[in-house]
Amino acid sequence: MRQVEQVVDCKADNILEDIKNSAKPLILRGFASHWPLVKAGLEGAQQAAQYLLKFYNGRPVSGCLAPPEAKGRIYYNDALTGFNFNASHVPLAVVMEKLLQHVGDTQAPGMYVASTDAEQWFPDLIRENFADLQHENAIANVWIGNKTRIAAHYDFPQNIAVSAVGRRRFTLFPPEQISNLYVGPLEFAPGGQAISMVDMAQPDFAKHPRFKEALDAAFIAELEPGDALLLPSMWWHHVEALDDFNVLVTHWWRNSPAYMGKPDHALSAALLALRGLPEAQKQAWKAIFDHYIFSDSAASVDHIPEHVRAQLSVPLSEEKALQLRADLLNKLKQ
Known part of the structure; x- marks a missing residue:
């Protein structure tokens, strides 16, 4: 796999137009290194949790809990009749407490809070942790969890994804690789968006032989806290959180009305x-x-x-x- 190209002079409060409109993925090193959320995370998981809870308005969040044997993979059950996790609406403080309890636990269950609208759940968070995308009417979402793995999928909006707390690994596939990714059902998927059914950690090439071609065309992006990824519209991306406590902040916008x-x-x-x-x-x-x-x-x-x-x-x-x-x-x- 090839490494995603890096840009070192792009900051969250000064994003060049050619970055926003890029048709290829770009790593934006140090993009949000000045954010208070990033600085809190560098102090520790407890400090990052306390910082986020300061902005939380109490509305229940959608949390997923997968058993330890899932090894962080958010996926279907074995029969493909449901999923391998339990989903519920819970206060964020409950999620944070459970995440912190399992820091350092090698047998921790997979815990994941997906796509939570920052404006609705964390008023003022994005004013302290600002990305200059107002002209694009970007929607900021917060994703929280431990060492989870999200299957390859695509999103229509353009996206700048900030690894605010913890490290992330993105494996990216160009849109034309869809036929080599063995995509599952359209209307029935763990996150609502159709996903690749290949396990990136243990690909079964006998079952999914064309996936070798997808890997030959793939790119990889390793993000440290404060780094961001410009993820172009329609690119397939597998997302792996590498630490016991992590927070991702995405910014989605579309290039058409x-x-x-x-x-x-x-x-x-x-x-x-x-x-x-x-x-x-x-x-x-x-x-x-x-x-x-x-x-x-x-x-x-x-x-x-x-x-x-x-x-x-x-x-x-x-x-x-x-x-x-x-x-x-x-x-x-x-």
């Missing part, structure tokens, strides 16, 4: 309408999608006068987008 909708909705519609067609018809629709969607969008409509392009306008205005959305909703009801 929110009124354009979510691309996974288009995938759902395609699964419904296209996937079961005869092969010849699927190839015909592939040509249509290539023409209107995946080729040079502007060139595909150059021959049409601009005032009659309507849904084919590039870019699509908010007014046209809302009209298209309403038309689509009506058609889905038929």
